[in-house]
Amino acid sequence: MKRFAVLGYALCLVAGVAGCTGDEAAPPSPGAGPGPSPAAATFDVTDEAGRWFDTGKDVGGTRSLAIVKPGDKVRFLQTRSMNGPSRVESLHTVTSLIFPSNSKQSEQLDQPTANKDDHEVTLDTPGLHVFVCKVHPYMLAGVIVDDSTTDGLDIGNKLHLVGVTDPANAGTALPSNSNIGLRLLRAFFVVTSPSNPGFRS
Numbered sequence: 491m492k493r494f495a496v497l498g499y500a501l502c503l504v505a506g507v508a509g510c511t512g513d514e515a516a517p518p519s520p521g522a523g524p525g526p527s528p529a530a531a532t533f534d535v536t537d538e539a540g541r542w543f544d545t546g547k548d549v550g551g552t553r554s555l556a557i558v559k560p561g562d563k564v565r566f567l568q569t570r571s572m573n574g575p576s577r578v579e580s581l582h583t584v585t586s587l588i589f590p591s592n593s594k595q596s597e598q599l600d601q602p603t604a605n606k607d608d609h610e611v612t613l614d615t616p617g618l619h620v621f622v623c624k625v626h627p628y629m630l631a632g633v634i635v636d637d638s639t640t641d642g643l644d645i646g647n648k649l650h651l652v653g654v655t656d657p658a659n660a661g662t663a664l665p666s667n668s669n670i671g672l673r674l675l676r677a678f679f680v681v682t683s684p685s686n687p688g689f690r691s
Contacts, residue, residue, distance in 0.1 A: 529610060530562030533631050535584070536577040540684030542623065543631030546572055554682035555632045557643065558613060564633055565610040566599075566621070576606075582623045584609045584631075588674075590617030590646035591663035598657075617646025618666070620678070628681050 533543040533556070543554045543566070558564060566584045571577045581604035589598060593615035601609075604625045613619055616637040623629035636644050648663035649655075649671065655662040664671060 528563075529565035530558040531556035531633060532565045532567060532572055534571040534577050535566055535568045535582055536571075537580050538577070540682060542582075542626065542629035543621065543682075544577075550679065551685065552679055552682040554630060554678075555634070557634045557636050560614050560616055560635055560637060561612065562635070563610055563612050565608065566631070567608050568606045569608050578606065580625070581605055582625060582629065584621050585624050585652075586619065587622040587630075587652050588618060588620035588649050589657075590615045590619070590635075591648040591650055591660045593617070593619070593650075615646075616640070616644035618649060630678060630682055632678060632682075 531545060533545055533554070536542055536544050538544070541553055545553050545556050547553060549555050549557075556564065567576075568578050568582065569576055583601045583604050585600045586598035593613075597611060597613050597615055597619065599609055599611050599621065601607075604623075613633060613635045616635045619633045619635065621631040621633075634643050634645065645666045647666060648660070649666050650657045650663050651670075655664060
């Protein structure tokens with residue numbers, strides 16, 4: 491049953507194609523010292539359906555997708571937003587759901603409980619990294635780490651899906667072009683695109 495619940499998370503999810511970066515650094519809190527170092531991509535965590543993780547930039551009909559370079563920092567804001575006050579009232583997690591089979595543990599996020607904290611991660615491994623809220627499984631963010639020395643976008647040849655594959659065993663990773671991979675790609679854009687006709691169906 492747990493496997494089906496995790497698969498349910500995944501079916502509300504995955505990949506992306508197109509370019510987007512959030513070059514803006516989040517503003518510092520009033521009275522705070524120097525602001526945090528800039529992130530290559532910043533997501534506002536919100537309570538807005540379809541834009542739960544919002545980069546502020548529309549890419550392929552979604553604002554929940556970013557493309558960064560290897561070694562770039564990705565930030566998820568809950569205590570504030572890119573433009574000022576926080577856009578979230580509920581508690582959320584920012585949890586790795588899909589990631590390249592050769593990614594490091596340090597590239598994955600997880601929190602034991604829902605919270606209203608800011609989170610950041612440095613992504614070094616080219617490929618698709620998808621984050622989910624464990625409280626709201628339809629709340630998804632996609633980050634493609636793209637190596638500019640290769641052709642096209644780097645999705646990764648094999649991906650781990652939490653609860654379905656074993657991240658400690660690269661041999662269990664799923665091919666990114668598998669049937670489930672393609673269905674997850676479609677689901678990601680349906681779930682994260684409020685203007686998509688399939689959003690409410």
